[in-house]
Amino acid sequence: xxxxxxxxxxxxxxxxxxxxxxxxxxxxxxxxxxxxxxxxxxxxxxxxxxxxxxxxxxxxxxxxxxxxxxxxxxxxxxxxxxxxxxxxxxxxxxxxxxxxxxxxxxx
Amino acid sequence: xxxxxxxxxxxxxxxxxxxxxxxxxxxxxxxxxxxxxxxxxxxxxxxxxxxxxxxxxxxxxxxxxxxxxxxxxxxxxxxxxxxxxxxxxxxxxx
Numbered sequence: 610x611x612x613x614x615x616x617x618x619x620x621x622x623x624x625x626x627x628x629x630x631x632x633x634x635x636x637x638x639x640x641x642x643x644x645x646x647x648x649x650x651x652x653x654x655x656x657x658x659x660x661x662x663x664x665x666x667x668x669x670x671x672x673x674x675x676x677x678x679x680x681x682x683x684x685x686x687x688x689x690x691x692x693x694x695x696x697x698x699x700x701x702x703x704x705x706x707x708x709x710x711x712x713x714x715x716x
Numbered sequence: 717x718x719x720x721x722x723x724x725x726x727x728x729x730x731x732x733x734x735x736x737x738x739x740x741x742x743x744x745x746x747x748x749x750x751x752x753x754x755x756x757x758x759x760x761x762x763x764x765x766x767x768x769x770x771x772x773x774x775x776x777x778x779x780x781x782x783x784x785x786x787x788x789x790x791x792x793x794x795x796x797x798x799x800x801x802x803x804x805x806x807x808x809x810x
Contacts (some may be wrong), residue, residue, distance in 0.1 A: 642738065642766070643771070644767050644768055647763065647767045647770065647771070647772045647783060648764070648767060650761045650772045650774060651720070651763050651764065651767075651772060652772065653774070654720065654755045654760075654774040655757065655760050657755075658718075658720070658755060660756075660757055661757075662757050662760045662761050662764070663765040663767075664760075664761055665760065665764060668764070671753075677730060689803075703730060703731060705726075706726055706728075706768045706769060707768065708729060710766070
């Protein structure tokens with residue numbers, strides 16, 4: 610049955626839901642763990658040769674692992690334009706392919 | 717000598733130009749494409765630039781294109797019967 614609504618009537622009105630769904634959250638955690646695993650593999654392989662790289666050391670210094678992150682940081686990001694300064698992570702462009710784990714100082 | 721076995725699992729469409737260039741320099745063109753590179757600092761740095769898009773394993777030796785294809789090939793579900801002499805000679809040849 611056709612239910613008239615703004616997205617159906619106006620050609621280019623797409624709506625991103627305000628909330629992130631729980632399967633989206635589960636996949637987000639999976640992706641975070643996958644990135645952790647890639648970094649661990651590379652670091653271990655280099656360590657076996659007695660080497661290390663600046664980018665890997667920096668990652669370990671600055672970035673928390675998936676298990677150490679708070680739910681707040683996993684599923685929301687800082688945004689100065691939002692009320693309470695947080696918005697859901699799925700509003701971030703290309704959010705499934707970027708590493709966004711830390712907040713600006715003080716937030 | 718150890719190698720990185722790098723598989724592109726997520727495409728870089730819509731990401732910054734430099735991300736695509738890093739993938740190109742690693743030799744990754746299509747999703748699910750696999751390349752082998754010796755374990756070194758510069759390759760590690762490149763992987764770190766595209767860590768969200770790839771899957772990495774450390775392996776002992778690099779595989780050829782044919783070996784990679786055979787890895788994915790499913791079991792045919794049948795076998796061809798042969799004379800015992802022919803089978804014996806085939807096994808000996810291997």
